[in-house]
Amino acid sequence: MTDATHSSLLKQGARTVKRNRAEARFKAYGLLAIGIGVLMLLVLLTTIIGRGTGAFQQTYLTLDVTLDAAKIDKKGNRNIDDIKKVSTFGYKPLLVNAFETMVETTEITSDLKPKAMSDILSKGAEAQMRDAVLADPTLIGQTVTFDFLASGRVDGYLKGRVTRDSIANDKNINAEQLDLVDQLRAADVLEKKFNLAFITGADSSDARPEAAGFGVSMVGSLAMMLVVLALALPIGVAASIYLEEFAPKNLITDIIEVNISNLAAVPSIVFGILGLAVFINYMHLPNSAPLVGGLVLTLMTLPTIIISTRASLKSVPPSIRDAALGVGASKMQSVFHHVLPLAAPGILTGTIIGLAQALGETAPLLLIGMVGFIASNGPESISEGLLSPNSAMPAQIYEWAKRADPAFYERAWGGIIILLVFLITMNFVAVMLRRRFERRW
Amino acid sequence: MRDNTQTLEAHVANKSKISATGVQVYYGDNHAIKDVNVEIEDKTVTAFIGPSGCGKSTFLRCINRMNDTIDICRVEGKILIDGEDIYDPAVDPVQLRAKVGMVFQKPNPFPKSIYDNVAYGPRIHGLARNKSELDEIVERALRRGAIWNEVKDRLHAPGTGLSGGQQQRLCIARAVATEPEVLLMDEPCSALDPIATAQVEELIDELRQNYSVVIVTHSMQQAARVSQRTAFFHLGNLVEFGDTDKIFTTPEDPRTESYITGRIG
Numbered sequence: 001m002t003d004a005t006h007s008s009l010l011k012q013g014a015r016t017v018k019r020n021r022a023e024a025r026f027k028a029y030g031l032l033a034i035g036i037g038v039l040m041l042l043v044l045l046t047t048i049i050g051r052g053t054g055a056f057q058q059t060y061l062t063l064d065v066t067l068d069a070a071k072i073d074k075k076g077n078r079n080i081d082d083i084k085k086v087s088t089f090g091y092k093p094l095l096v097n098a099f100e101t102m103v104e105t106t107e108i109t110s111d112l113k114p115k116a117m118s119d120i121l122s123k124g125a126e127a128q129m130r131d132a133v134l135a136d137p138t139l140i141g142q143t144v145t146f147d148f149l150a151s152g153r154v155d156g157y158l159k160g161r162v163t164r165d166s167i168a169n170d171k172n173i174n175a176e177q178l179d180l181v182d183q184l185r186a187a188d189v190l191e192k193k194f195n196l197a198f199i200t201g202a203d204s205s206d207a208r209p210e211a212a213g214f215g216v217s218m219v220g221s222l223a224m225m226l227v228v229l230a231l232a233l234p235i236g237v238a239a240s241i242y243l244e245e246f247a248p249k250n251l252i253t254d255i256i257e258v259n260i261s262n263l264a265a266v267p268s269i270v271f272g273i274l275g276l277a278v279f280i281n282y283m284h285l286p287n288s289a290p291l292v293g294g295l296v297l298t299l300m301t302l303p304t305i306i307i308s309t310r311a312s313l314k315s316v317p318p319s320i321r322d323a324a325l326g327v328g329a330s331k332m333q334s335v336f337h338h339v340l341p342l343a344a345p346g347i348l349t350g351t352i353i354g355l356a357q358a359l360g361e362t363a364p365l366l367l368i369g370m371v372g373f374i375a376s377n378g379p380e381s382i383s384e385g386l387l388s389p390n391s392a393m394p395a396q397i398y399e400w401a402k403r404a405d406p407a408f409y410e411r412a413w414g415g416i417i418i419l420l421v422f423l424i425t426m427n428f429v430a431v432m433l434r435r436r437f438e439r440r441w
Numbered sequence: 442m443r444d445n446t447q448t449l450e451a452h453v454a455n456k457s458k459i460s461a462t463g464v465q466v467y468y469g470d471n472h473a474i475k476d477v478n479v480e481i482e483d484k485t486v487t488a489f490i491g492p493s494g495c496g497k498s499t500f501l502r503c504i505n506r507m508n509d510t511i512d513i514c515r516v517e518g519k520i521l522i523d524g525e526d527i528y529d530p531a532v533d534p535v536q537l538r539a540k541v542g543m544v545f546q547k548p549n550p551f552p553k554s555i556y557d558n559v560a561y562g563p564r565i566h567g568l569a570r571n572k573s574e575l576d577e578i579v580e581r582a583l584r585r586g587a588i589w590n591e592v593k594d595r596l597h598a599p600g601t602g603l604s605g606g607q608q609q610r611l612c613i614a615r616a617v618a619t620e621p622e623v624l625l626m627d628e629p630c631s632a633l634d635p636i637a638t639a640q641v642e643e644l645i646d647e648l649r650q651n652y653s654v655v656i657v658t659h660s661m662q663q664a665a666r667v668s669q670r671t672a673f674f675h676l677g678n679l680v681e682f683g684d685t686d687k688i689f690t691t692p693e694d695p696r697t698e699s700y701i702t703g704r705i706g
Contacts, residue, residue: 124484150589196642248512300564319545319549320549320551321510322507322543322549324506325566326507326545326616327562327615328535328536328539328562328565328619329561329562341553
């Protein structure tokens with residue numbers, strides 16, 4: 001019974017229909033944008049995981065080797081100095097013998113000469129035997145079972161990267177060797193295993209991609225992060241507190257403020273060349289040292305930390321400062337007893353995000369030479385602490401990606417997985433800290 | 442030194458606790474307080490009333506030098522507390538604020554426990570030698586803040602978890618815990634409901650036993666209820682200052698009359 005001149009609430013007017021349509025369209029755009037984002041992320045993650053997981057597995061051959069005393073300890077007196085005189089070259093015959101024995105005693109057959117058979121192993125196999133003997137000379141004369149790394153080509157064959165077609169012009173491997181590999185695989189002595197050495201080990205030369213590891217560059221990155229944390233956090237927080245709470249608001253502080261924001265936008269390569277000019281050429285700090293890398297990354301991270309710290313100091317309500325001053329606290333007491341604890345979660349989050357940024361930074365490291373080729377495992381490669389030449393995770397990835405052998409390419413993807421795990425963990429910690437310490441007032 | 446003692450005696454005789462002469466306040470170019478002279482007595486409640494922006498809060502904040510935290514603010518003239526000029530270069534504002542406590546418009550407890558809120562002032566001023574002394578101070582302050590009975594069982598609960606009225610009384614307890622001689626209150630009830638307001642007003646009346654209380658309020662009824670002396674500010678001028686009864690019944694200045702009858706403000 002509505003009056004004809006009044007519009008009914010049950011019927012949408014033309015304008016309302018138009019507005020509702022616009023809103024529906026906007027929602028659809030939003031969904032589309034999110035959809036595209038998620039799709040990109042999925043493509044990225046599947047690519048990285050698909051290509052990188054191979055690096056965490058490596059092909060090993062289990063082989064019994066008789067450590068013939070006549071070959072490696074000719075004098076027979078087990079004198080460690082004499083044994084050391086035998087180079088890895090001297091161990092080659094042992095390997096050849098082992099293959100010979102294998103063909104004689106098992107059902108495995110091959111037309112290849114034993115020497116050619118032994119080429120399916122990594123070029124580091126002899127060194128592996130020598131290291132074992134030097135570590136324990138009593139092994140001499142015994143038959144020892146070794147897990148040898150297979151060569152990069154064999155590993156690629158098992159992972160599908162190398163095929164019988166692709167090796168047509170390859171001097172490193174031939175079809176007969178692949179026949180042998182197939183038999184060894186059937187006999188369960190050649191198989192893919194989890195590759196701990198990739199996570200803990202050092203880089204290797206171009207000829208031995210199967211032995212290359214990420215561990216030493218992880219240590220390099222860690223050392224740099226320690227330097228960044230030790231320098232950037234105290235300097236950044238102190239600078240922010242002074243600027244935000246104590247500094248008079250005048251032209252000079254305005255200029256400083258603008259410049260800090262500008263510094264945050266300076267391309268990282270500029271910091272790299274600055275580090276090269278100042279820390280290495282002028283101050284004569286060593287090349288490739290995590291200390292220098294850390295200093296450069298500190299310069300880069302400082303603006304991030306200062307900006308986020310100032311933002312979190314600003315977000316503390318002024319009433320808290322008034323309250324503290326009102327009961328007779330000094331400026332410093334009000335800052336350190338009340339403002340800083342309330343700003344701490346934000347400061348921590350900003351610091352961790354800044355660190356994560358620094359961890360993934362490559363360009364400045366290339367300029368200061370943080371792409372050191374460190375082939376030795378373990379403590380000797382980092383004996384000089386922050387001054388021993390090293391690489392860093394992203395620089396190592398870059399190094400591998402530009403090498404010719406596709407086996408290194410796979411390792412570059414593997415390195416990316418490890419780097420991403422670090423970054424995601426750091427961001428996760430940042431979120432958790434914020435949740436945990438967030439206080440409301 | 443002799444001079445000081447004499448002025449001090451003179452003021453005690455006068456019962457005047459705070460004496461302001463020729464106070465001018467500038468925010469940059471803005472002349473916010475114009476030549477204010479006022480004598481505030483000990484153990485009385487003095488109310489500052491006036492329309493928004495008239496300078497009453499600004500003047501209140503001059504008394505404990507809270508305006509120092511504002512860069513562009515400049516104060517001229519003399520404010521004496523017990524005969525000592527608080528704007529003397531030798532005066533440390535931090536020491537002054539321990540003597541002149543302040544309660545703010547919006548309840549602003551620290552995001553800490555109720556106990557820590559009250560204990561903070563005594564701790565930083567070293568008023569307690571040990572834990573039991575501190576406990577006593579906290580209990581005394583909370584009793585004076587008329588909130589002890591409500592919180593005695595949950596002293597370690599966060600102060601921010603209390604209701605608005607309780608928070609404001611907690612802030613009053615926090616202010617009195619440092620044993621100030623003057624208590625400044627900047628619209629302490631503006632964020633409170635009528636019941637909480639009544640509780641705080643009752644409390645202000647009790648606080649008069651021990652302190653000189655200065656309260657800024659927008660509510661003329663409140664000024665009439667709690668104060669003995671009232672000052673009316675208008676556009677940065679102190680228009681009229683006198684006994685509350687007199688200001689509200691027979692104001693001398695036409696502006697005061699217009700304001701209290703609701704024609705301006």
